[in-house]
Amino acid sequence: MPFDVNSLENHWMPFSANREFKANPRLVVKSEGMYCWDYKGGKLIDGSSGLFCCPAGHGRTEIAEAVYKQMLENDYTPHFQLGHPGSFELAERISRILPDPFNHVFFVNSGSESVETAMKIVMAYHRARGQSQRLRFVSRERAYHGVNMGGVSLAGMVKNRESFPVTLPNIVTMRHTMTPEQAFTKGQPLTGVEMADDLTRICETYGGSTIAAVFIEPIAGSTGTIVPPIGYLERVREICDEHDILLVFDEVITGFGRTGQAFASQTYGVTPDIITMAKALTNGAIPMGAVAVRDEIYETVTNASPDNAIEFFHGYTYSAHPAACAAGIATQKIYEEDGLFQRAHDMSDYFLDAVWSLKDHPLVADLRGFGMMAGIEINHDGVGGRRGTQLQKDMFWNGLHVKFTGDNAILAPAFVAERSHIDEIVDKFRKTLDQHL
């Protein structure tokens, strides 16, 4: 299936080696279920659900039809002082699967926007309750919170911030939780809970009453799957409570079943104050993100304004776009009717065992995993990230799509995967590693 474009030059591609890609393009022209096809006719199995977006598999007709129908009925309604029914239905559906007491959802268009929005909600909340002195945000080393300026300021992955020296002030970072003795731990590490006490030290240094919120990915995803040590999230929650600090879980990857329950918050039994989400919200079919808040946050912000006044000065032209809402509703129906979160839970052991079969491969430096998500760290070849980048390309031509960050591969198959699909993903991974020996 040759591609029908005159030039690859005009599109400046994101997070890509543009010159190399355009010389040897890895173009996908079709996707269905667990598979994609490249323009030369090669068939690839999708080992990472795209970018962790498509738990229900590619090409779901229910989603496509819902979007098509919506586009014919009502293609666009602005959401400033106006609305359409879809956003309310979707918010209600998401509230149903969120932990208590989360019953309010603010829609955005991406994970990055969900992070910026969460930061603003935090500020609006503290202002509404007379705590405007809380100006400081806490995040963690190796964190990824998207690419807008708030998220970059919170980020702890060096490549995502070193070109952008002007970031927000007043951001302090805790350590990440990965330590050498945790190597090859399947599930939650037994060691490392004490790293939560970094937050206490930050409170002692800056004053807990100056800190607005702590941003945490329950599992740090983009950096290569860093699973929280047992007791760690609980301890962070306790310290936040001691100092009246808001806890934000960035569930852009972990939301919608990746850990075996709807949200990692439920899997780990720790309830934050704000949850960001995106990606699997629409099964990746239409861009959409969202921020869910505890009732008290919504009520505090809205009740602080005079009657009939806009309470929160924030929103995007495409917030709650009708097409995205239609895709979101259709996706949530699939998750519910097909029991996909339970399926993710049930398939996790098989998936992680299959990944752990790579443990003794000479190029494998570490394995980490939880639910339907696993990090495979490859020994670098002297230059960090070089081998991982080459492996990702070679895997593509060997029929496997995997997301790599540097030398870390992140496997996250769709929840519709059969055991045979998982075997195929791991076999192709191993075969490509072997070619690099």
Ligand SMILES: Cc1ncc(COP(=O)(O)O)c(C=O)c1O
């Ligand atoms: C935890 C987390 N937050 C935010 C984002 C940014 O999402 P997006 O790329 O949709 O802007 C990502 C993307 O991978 C993420 O993993």
